[in-house]
């Protein structure tokens with residue numbers, strides 16, 4: 700991709716992340732603590748425990764508004780965190796100040812596609828729901844590996860998405876069921892279906908050829924590395940542990956409109972259905988990996 704096009708797109712990406720706000724008509728699991736705990740709680744606690752075991756000095760990639768970095772500082776880690784969006788970094792600093800954890804966590808703006816990281820400095824590099832947005836993932840992972848001390852750990856929770864069939868079924872159920880987004884607005888979303896269904900290869904072709912087919916209109920790098928993250932981590936690191944979770948119902952759970960009293964109970968049932976799908980051999984849309992620098 701030409702430098703000028705990359706510059707325009709990455710600025711657009713940074714603006715998107717700086718301005719994105721919770722939308723009550725399109726609720727997300729991570730904006731609702733109880734829903735997050737039902738679907739991601741067990742895996743997130745495991746993620747934290749493995750980071751605790753990896754050592755004191757931690758680098759977080761794509762830290763967003765600093766939820767994880769502040770939690771890690773609270774647990775006694777020394778955290779350096781970075782993100783593409785200056786607004787998000789500003790909010791992360793405010794969060795750390797609010798928790799009077801400014802010594803344990805430092806925040807900086809940085810683009811993982813081009814960043815140079817310090818050498819052999821960290822016991823652990825972590826990323827939560829961030830790497831699937833990184834266009835030059837080879838570069839970011841090489842830098843992450845170099846930034847680790849010998850034997851250091853890369854610990855990641857990220858998104859690999861659902862298969863095309865599963866996405867089509869999820870979109871059909873979303874269209875049919877009563878959701879927080881009214882039917883009239885959902886009908887307009889049919890124009891976004893090709894973006895929702897586009898695999899990584901199609902998005903990459905569009906970025907290279909100057910097309911917009913399959914790209915998210917506000918976030919051009921959305922899901923750009925979803926299908927290659929695991930492969931690229933495995934190429935560079937020795938895997939200590941890997942598993943996937945949340946294969947299907949996690950997607951619909953926050954969006955379906957239910958009486959408040961039933962919302963969380965119904966979500967627990969949907970989560971149990973997800974657990975059942977995993978036990979039948981279905982791959983989750985999210986994964987956990989702990990990998991070692993050897």
Ligand SMILES: C[S@@+](CC[C@H](N)C(=O)[O-])C[C@H]1O[C@@H](n2cnc3c(N)ncnc32)[C@H](O)[C@@H]1O
Pocket residue numbers: 712713716760761762763764766781782783784787809810811812826827828829832833834920
């Ligand atoms: C889905 S959010 C996750 C944020 C945070 N890790 C969390 O779990 O709340 C993805 C984050 O990746 C950041 N990001 C996207 N592209 C990036 C890049 N090239 N370099 C650094 N951060 C990037 C975005 O600004 C955003 O904060």
